[in-house]
Amino acid sequence: MTAPTIDNDNWFTEVYEQGGTAFSLRVRRKLHAEQSPYQLIEIWETTDFGNLMTIDGFVMLTGRDNFLYHEMMSHPALFTHPDPKRVAIIGGGDCGTLREVLRHPGVEHALQVDIDERVTRLSEQYFPELCESNTDPRAELYFGDGIQWMKDAEPGSVDLVIVDSTDPIGPAEGLFSEAFYRDCHRALGEHGLVVQQSESPLLHYESIIRPMHKAMRDAGFTDSVSLQFPQPVYPSGWWTATLAGKRPVTEFRESDAQAKPFATRYYNAAIHRAALAQPEFFLRSQD
Numbered sequence: 001m002t003a004p005t006i007d008n009d010n011w012f013t014e015v016y017e018q019g020g021t022a023f024s025l026r027v028r029r030k031l032h033a034e035q036s037p038y039q040l041i042e043i044w045e046t047t048d049f050g051n052l053m054t055i056d057g058f059v060m061l062t063g064r065d066n067f068l069y070h071e072m073m074s075h076p077a078l079f080t081h082p083d084p085k086r087v088a089i090i091g092g093g094d095c096g097t098l099r100e101v102l103r104h105p106g107v108e109h110a111l112q113v114d115i116d117e118r119v120t121r122l123s124e125q126y127f128p129e130l131c132e133s134n135t136d137p138r139a140e141l142y143f144g145d146g147i148q149w150m151k152d153a154e155p156g157s158v159d160l161v162i163v164d165s166t167d168p169i170g171p172a173e174g175l176f177s178e179a180f181y182r183d184c185h186r187a188l189g190e191h192g193l194v195v196q197q198s199e200s201p202l203l204h205y206e207s208i209i210r211p212m213h214k215a216m217r218d219a220g221f222t223d224s225v226s227l228q229f230p231q232p233v234y235p236s237g238w239w240t241a242t243l244a245g246k247r248p249v250t251e252f253r254e255s256d257a258q259a260k261p262f263a264t265r266y267y268n269a270a271i272h273r274a275a276l277a278q279p280e281f282f283l284r285s286q287d
């Protein structure tokens with residue numbers, strides 16, 4: 001979706017051709033580059049945003065602002081489920097979502113299924129703070145295709161599926177399909193939820209967010225909502241996580257969120273409530 005044009009004269013620039021926009025970060029140097037069996041992974045040292053990971057030229061995360069994304073991909077869904085114990089993260093190879101999930105003492109098992117082991121190994125090296133929960137006895141790292149893993153999952157064996165994937169091109173394309181959501185629905189227990197990164201409200205509402213709601217509901221989920229949050233390093237700087245469930249997803253365990261037994265930098269109960277508010281253009285286009 002984003003043309004991976006790189007201007008290497010001190011500025012890394014990701015051009016989003018379709019939107020007529022670009023985002024740049026000033027870099028000091030490239031720390032690492034490798035072509036894995038799946039994708040080109042590069043690590044850069046920026047002057048002001050910590051380390052930067054790109055995949056095929058697209059920004060994945062920076063040390064400075066990944067907390068916004070990782071916290072919003074995990075805590076709203078975990079505080080919506082009444083008692084999440086078994087969590088599957090599809091993608092998420094940088095391990096930041098895994099770390100947030102494991103902050104919840106009630107979680108008994110969190111499995112991360114990323115197709116590319118090299119993303120995790122490089123994250124361990126260049127983003128060690130994101131990987132600090134990888135040795136938690138409740139964590140399991142599995143390297144394989146998330147689409148296949150979900151097809152093979154035992155019915156009712158998971159409470160929450162978090163789809164922390166790259167953009168819907170290449171190996172991640174099938175993670176945005178009704179067939180995949182059907183497999184999630186089957187693998188999820190009674191109060192099961194799926195949450196997926198769903199790109200920019202401004203740039204991708206018609207092309208990604210709206211079709212995602214339709215596909216999730218066609219797959220059997222009875223309710224869905226897109227939560228919004230700022231994400232400075234992604235196109236437009238404004239991002240969403242779309243939550244779908246077998247039960248209503250706009251109510252959450254607000255008092256538990258208020259009394260959460262761990263520190264966050266962005267997420268709290270008021271942010272959760274605010275992120276559920278829907279812009280007029282979302283509401284109008286549902287007519």
Ligand code: SAM
Pocket residue numbers: 059060061069090091092093094113114115116119144145146147164165166167170171172173175197
């Ligand atoms: N926050 C990031 C973003 O939105 O740009 C995503 C970060 S995470 C690094 C994305 C991960 O999805 C990558 O590590 C990639 O290997 C993984 N991935 C892509 N397709 C996949 C698939 N079919 N199964 C499992 N993991 C997949």
